[in-house]
Amino acid sequence: VKRLLLPLLACARLAWAAPSPSPATYFGRPFVVLPEVELSASTDNAAEVRIGFELRNGLGKHANVWDFSFIPELSTSTRSGISSLFSSSSETPVGNPWYLGASFAFTKISSRTSRASLDGVYQKAFAACAAHCGHSPLPPDQQSFCELAFPGGKRSPRPADIDPSEYCAETRDAIKRANDDFRQSSEAQAIARERLFPVHDFSFGARAGAAQEHFLDPQPPGSMTFVERNQVAALGSAALSYTWVQPHAASSQTVEAFATYDYRWDASETKAHWCHPAGDVMRPGQPPATDPAQICADLPLGVERNSHVTMAVLWGMVDKDTPSFWRASFGPRVEVVANSGETHLGLLAPLYLNFVALGVKEPNYQGLIRLSPRVGAMHDSVHGWSYDVSVDIALLGRRNLFERALDRLR
Amino acid sequence: VANLKLSITKTDDPNLAISGDVWVQNAPDDAQPLVTNVIARASAGSRFVLDHGKYTFRFNVDAGTGKFTLQVERADGSATIATRPYDTADAVRGRTLRFEVT
Numbered sequence A: 001v002k003r004l005l006l007p008l009l010a011c012a013r014l015a016w017a018a019p020s021p022s023p024a025t026y027f028g029r030p031f032v033v034l035p036e037v038e039l040s041a042s043t044d045n046a047a048e049v050r051i052g053f054e055l056r057n058g059l060g061k062h063a064n065v066w067d068f069s070f071i072p073e074l075s076t077s078t079r080s081g082i083s084s085l086f087s088s089s090s091e092t093p094v095g096n097p098w099y100l101g102a103s104f105a106f107t108k109i110s111s112r113t114s115r116a117s118l119d120g121v122y123q124k125a126f127a128a129c130a131a132h133c134g135h136s137p138l139p140p141d142q143q144s145f146c147e148l149a150f151p152g153g154k155r156s157p158r159p160a161d162i163d164p165s166e167y168c169a170e171t172r173d174a175i176k177r178a179n180d181d182f183r184q185s186s187e188a189q190a191i192a193r194e195r196l197f198p199v200h201d202f203s204f205g206a207r208a209g210a211a212q213e214h215f216l217d218p219q220p221p222g223s224m225t226f227v228e229r230n231q232v233a234a235l236g237s238a239a240l241s242y243t244w245v246q247p248h249a250a251s252s253q254t255v256e257a258f259a260t261y262d263y264r265w266d267a268s269e270t271k272a273h274w275c276h277p278a279g280d281v282m283r284p285g286q287p288p289a290t291d292p293a294q295i296c297a298d299l300p301l302g303v304e305r306n307s308h309v310t311m312a313v314l315w316g317m318v319d320k321d322t323p324s325f326w327r328a329s330f331g332p333r334v335e336v337v338a339n340s341g342e343t344h345l346g347l348l349a350p351l352y353l354n355f356v357a358l359g360v361k362e363p364n365y366q367g368l369i370r371l372s373p374r375v376g377a378m379h380d381s382v383h384g385w386s387y388d389v390s391v392d393i394a395l396l397g398r399r400n401l402f403e404r405a406l407d408r409l410r
Numbered sequence B: 001v002a003n004l005k006l007s008i009t010k011t012d013d014p015n016l017a018i019s020g021d022v023w024v025q026n027a028p029d030d031a032q033p034l035v036t037n038v039i040a041r042a043s044a045g046s047r048f049v050l051d052h053g054k055y056t057f058r059f060n061v062d063a064g065t066g067k068f069t070l071q072v073e074r075a076d077g078s079a080t081i082a083t084r085p086y087d088t089a090d091a092v093r094g095r096t097l098r099f100e101v102t
Helices: A002-017 A082-086 A115-130 A140-149 A169-184 A187-196
Strands: A032-042 A047-058 A066-078 A098-108 A200-218 A226-245 A251-266 A271-283 A289-300 A304-319 A326-337 A342-348 A351-358 A365-380 A384-398 B002-011 B017-024 B035-041 B046-050 B053-063 B067-074 B080-087 B095-101
Touching (some): A115 A140, A200 A251, A251 A326, B002 B035, B035 B046
Antiparallel strands (some): A047 A066, A066 A098, A098 A200, A226 A251, A251 A304, A304 A326, A326 A351, A351 A365, B002 B067, B067 B080
């Protein structure tokens, strides 16, 4: 319990007390270190705790447009209810697995208001105006531009040598809009805001872990005589995720797609129950008498190491106010359990509510509640088709309302 | 070689401030500016020295709004090299003033 709670509490304290990015800068972009925490529980008895740190910076030469994140994390999970996350492992037949992993993310920010975007608007305007320059006769507004851009028929000045007011008329509105946006906020504020709503977010991650397995094993193999086994098994997961957020709108559409691979130990549904004599118990009353006592135990019969492959595509909306209060999405989800042949088909509809938004100038740290209902059907070779309904509820502390690769493993 | 002065000659906004660099016109992509940190406010300008040639002063409006006129002249006031009106409503970044020193 201590092993789990101490880092969690320390991290939660960091999350609520000191969420602001550190002031170091790189290419004029703030370098960000933020704690990430997650505590989730599901009606299907799955529960998980994750703690990590997001280290985020601009991406080299493309730092004005792209961010890179590295998020190392430690996690533990259970399939036996949230209470078993906080109970001693000796009370449960199977120890909870512990994972060490990391997500990597490449994020393109919506840099409409950034300097790079403004340069992009100028480049596009130049190209749009220059496209008319070979034609004749040229309208008056084009003529002056073409004389500047192609003196003597040869492209001469770079676009940076031509004033925006000298561009052709059709581009002036776009140039004015881009400049107005630029003036409305400083670049640093704009980038901080855009980090809340990344246009493209590519993320991948992996984790490795170990779990104590405690089960009955037939000895010799194939016989009906069992012995207890205690062993440590290696587990692993990997995930890919992509998120798109519609730029430049008050409430924006989102599209998410992800695929995960999770190699884990699932407790067998078939369990053996056995008892052995444990002396006698005194019976109350007179005359004195005793009853035979037994000690009984349950353990899974055999071990099930399964590979779960999950894929989903979600469409949704996000509130782009500052701070952003909600995000909702839904879409189909498919999960195949490779070894058992189990298949889950259904709809996933996560809803994110932002109940704490912290930050100095911009809300760059969010406290979220995630409600994630899943409705569908499950098929396996023994039971055929059956309903598959669950709700996952989670408390999250993180930079924004969007998830990265390892967040999808649930 | 010419001693030059760059200043804002007309503006209704006392807070107007611009800053930029002077480049050779048609400079290649890897070129460096010839004069850097050229700053002008409503009340003050910058002086710099250039050889004969064609130049572009690329600047941004750092503060203030409205119409203004930018002028490059010889430092002794003997001749105006270039003058041009601007409006911050058109753009605040990537503004240019081309001029030639003869």
